Amino acid sequence: MNTELFGILASFIITLLIGIPLGKYLAKMFAGEKVWTDFMKPLESGIYKLSGINPNEPMNWKQFLKAMMTINAFWLVYGFFVLMHQDKLPLNPDGNPGMSADLAFNTILSFVANCNLQHYSGESGATYLIQHFIFMFLHFCSAATGIACAIAVFKAFRDKTTTDLGNFWAYFVKGITRLLLPLAIVIALILTFNGTPASYAGKDKFISLQGDTVNVSRGPAAQMIAIKHLGTNGGGWFGANSAHPLENPNYLTNVVEIVSQMIIPIAMVLAFGYFIRRKKLGWMIFGVMALGTLMLMIPTISSELGGNPAIAKMGIAQTTGAMEGKEVRIGPMATAYWSTLTTVVSTGSVNGMHDSTMPLTGLWQLLAMMINSFFGGCGVGVLNYLIYVIIAVFISGLMVGRTPEFLGHKVEAREVKIAALITLLSPFLILAGTAIASYVFTNFGNADWAVKPSTWLNNPGFHGFSEMLYENTSSNANNGSGFEGLGDGNIFWNVLTGLVIILGRFLPIIGPVAIAGLLAQKKYIPESAGTLKVDTVTFSMMTFAVILVLNALSYFPALALGPIAEYFSMLK
Amino acid sequence: MKKYIIQSIRLTVVLTVLLCVIYPVLITFAGKLSKGQGDGEKIIVNGKVVGYAAIGQKFDKPQYFWGRPSAVGYNAAGSAGSNKGPSNPDYLKDVNSRIDTLLKYHPGLKRADIPADLVTASGSGLDPDISPEAAKIQVKRVAQFRKLDEQKVEALVASQTEKPWLGMFGPSKVNVLKLNVALDALK
Structure with a gap:
């Protein structure tokens, strides 16, 4: 018990010890100042030269977004066809089949969008070629896309009045060569030397001690697991993700994996402050996010440590906590800790099955993904938070009767409209998606489909509703974890969540970049006594309140029907 | 463009x-x-591979220590948890029957001494470990079946218990396959 507590405290401290200096480094590196990784320059020039890119070419916000959308669209088309024909391509030692069109559609959207919702199972649904050339490739590139877009926003606010947001390709390539790749190499080596397979050997077969014949799936997994965490992707090598004993062999690897998924989101927030030379603002945002994360984490841990009341009634000792869907080497506390962090930062990798967690744990997981801006995914977390800030600036402005301003720029109708639309998008996608699914489930349960809707749910009652709500929430947040009992490997769920994923990814990136681009075009107004100061505790609490109120209003009814109802039904 | x-x-x-x-x-x-x-690290007995250190395997014969219930029957070609929700009545029935099985094979065992990990399925379905408590309650059965001295088996469990990482972080555990391999070697 105590050793489990020390375990998560150590994880937390290590995260801060790496995340904070990393934030300073990122700010310097992306600003083009001298950093120790400058030895990568020849590699970068090589990449630019071979790709026909001039990294110093300025881009306005429209050009920046065009470049970003073009390469993402290319990955979608190229990946879609490769997934469908994976069986005919090399590196398929286990003879896995090609994907159906709807599954390929869902899977490629999911990986391009940094979501990594997986409607296939790694062992039987994807070849080694796909796992590396599509999935792992996109693990790097989707994270670098998010980071590049965040840096563009940073630059817009630093340069005061400008139309130049910097060069998308340059940010993107540097994000890989100076951040993701070097760290991924370190993490992959740690995993490999702790027992995660890294060779290209296919399935193995042996006779067990008791005499059963057993097949074991393997493959070059360590490489992908490293970047799946670092890039807040979460799409794992094996079906059971980081609960799998080869994907997460011991407590040390568990610490490494949980630390690695937090460091970039934390670093990006602090980098924002350092980059725009308002260190205090970075720390204020960090404070709000850390507070929100702790408010989600503490009740999660306590609800898991309490164990399952229904099993307690049977007279069983749950001394360490609820164990269904968890692994002994990790333990309930580290699993609860992980489940909060993986939902706040949109990684969506799991080291225990969320479907089997306690009802209130499910509530906090859902809420974390609905808010989706307490640290959030690589780059996009800061962008999501910026939307809430714009709303908070607007409301504060109304309250004190002044034109709202943010960092020296007047926030006017156009920017507020964009922010409001992005804020409404999440509830719309999550609730409409869940409503459609519930409608089909209740009214067309026996429809003559390949998978009958009545067989979708693995659990009856309120928990079944939570499964559908979770799937849509996770898709919109580009999280990718799931209440995996849901029978989601069919055309209905593939298409529905595919659409939710792509809208939930790109609109919340385009919105903030556009807002930053528009604001930066305006005249800079120097700070005066009448300026709303955004780096104060008061304004931070205002933003926090905006986040809570918006999300509570949007989602409370749906949450009441799912996890909250299940919680009360178990009390009696 | x-x-x-x-x-x-x-x-x-x-x-x-x-x-x-x-x-x-x-x-x-x-x-x-x-x-x-x-x-992946293999475990070899008399020159034959009997399994992977990290991958749990099915043990249901009375002469072996048992591992945790598995949603995939320890078939390591795939991996999955049960994904049963905490209030699911069918799931709770399963747990109840696992408790009954344990009580049947371990006369004198009290319900309050059964650790949760022994009656709940793991996340991967391939969990190689059980808690030290889960091993201890099986000592008597294994010793009786193998006609071994109970204390000797108990000492074996103690020697196979892996302490938390660096003695400080995370839970203690027992790797079931390694324990059973050592058990087979015990005279």
């Missing part, structure tokens, strides 16, 4: 070489130096 398309394609090709060939192959070669040569 056309410029961006061509740049996108060329950049994708270049990065594919860096991220999908150079990087993974580098790790694969480094992995050759690790304990399992990057293939």
Whole structure:
């Protein structure tokens, strides 16, 4: 018990010890100042030269977004066809089949969008070629896309009045060569030397001690697991993700994996402050996010440590906590800790099955993904938070009767409209998606489909509703974890969540970049006594309140029907 | 626009070489130096592979220590948890029947002494470990069935219990396969 507590405290401290200096480094590196990784320059020039890119070419916000959308669209088309024909391509030692069109559609959207919702199972649904050339490739590139877009926003606010947001390709390539790749190499080596397979050997077969014949799936997994965490992707090598004993062999690897998924989101927030030379603002945002994360984490841990009341009634000792869907080497506390962090930062990798967690744990997981801006995914977390800030600036402005301003720029109708639309998008996608699914489930349960809707749910009652709500929430947040009992490997769920994923990814990136681009075009107004100061505790609490109120209003009814109802039904 | 398309394609090709060939192959070669040569660490008894250290296997015969229930029957070609929700009545029935089985095979065992990990399925379905308490309650049965001294088996469990990482972080555990291999070697 105590050793489990020390375990998560150590994880937390290590995260801060790496995340904070990393934030300073990122700010310097992306600003083009001298950093120790400058030895990568020849590699970068090589990449630019071979790709026909001039990294110093300025881009306005429209050009920046065009470049970003073009390469993402290319990955979608190229990946879609490769997934469908994976069986005919090399590196398929286990003879896995090609994907159906709807599954390929869902899977490629999911990986391009940094979501990594997986409607296939790694062992039987994807070849080694796909796992590396599509999935792992996109693990790097989707994270670098998010980071590049965040840096563009940073630059817009630093340069005061400008139309130049910097060069998308340059940010993107540097994000890989100076951040993701070097760290991924370190993490992959740690995993490999702790027992995660890294060779290209296919399935193995042996006779067990008791005499059963057993097949074991393997493959070059360590490489992908490293970047799946670092890039807040979460799409794992094996079906059971980081609960799998080869994907997460011991407590040390568990610490490494949980630390690695937090460091970039934390670093990006602090980098924002350092980059725009308002260190205090970075720390204020960090404070709000850390507070929100702790408010989600503490009740999660306590609800898991309490164990399952229904099993307690049977007279069983749950001394360490609820164990269904968890692994002994990790333990309930580290699993609860992980489940909060993986939902706040949109990684969506799991080291225990969320479907089997306690009802209130499910509530906090859902809420974390609905808010989706307490640290959030690589780059996009800061962008999501910026939307809430714009709303908070607007409301504060109304309250004190002044034109709202943010960092020296007047926030006017156009920017507020964009922010409001992005804020409404999440509830719309999550609730409409869940409503459609519930409608089909209740009214067309026996429809003559390949998978009958009545067989979708693995659990009856309120928990079944939570499964559908979770799937849509996770898709919109580009999280990718799931209440995996849901029978989601069919055309209905593939298409529905595919659409939710792509809208939930790109609109919340385009919105903030556009807002930053528009604001930066305006005249800079120097700070005066009448300026709303955004780096104060008061304004931070205002933003926090905006986040809570918006999300509570949007989602409370749906949450009441799912996890909250299940919680009360178990009390009696 | 056309410029961006061509740049996108060329950049994708270049990065594919860096991220999908150079990087993974580098790790694969480094992995050759690790304990399992990057293939996963095997457990070998009398020159025969009997399993992987990290992969749990099915033990249901009375002469062996049992592992945790598994949603995939310890078939390591795949992996999955049960994904049963905490209030699911069918699931609770399963747990109840697991408790009954344990009580049947361990006369004198009290319900309050059964640790939760022994009646709940793991997340991967391949959990190689059980808690030290889960091993202790099975000592009597295993010893009786093998006609071994109970204290000797108990000492074996103690020696096979893995302490938390660095003695400080995370839970204690017992690897069921390693324990059973050591048990078979016990005279």
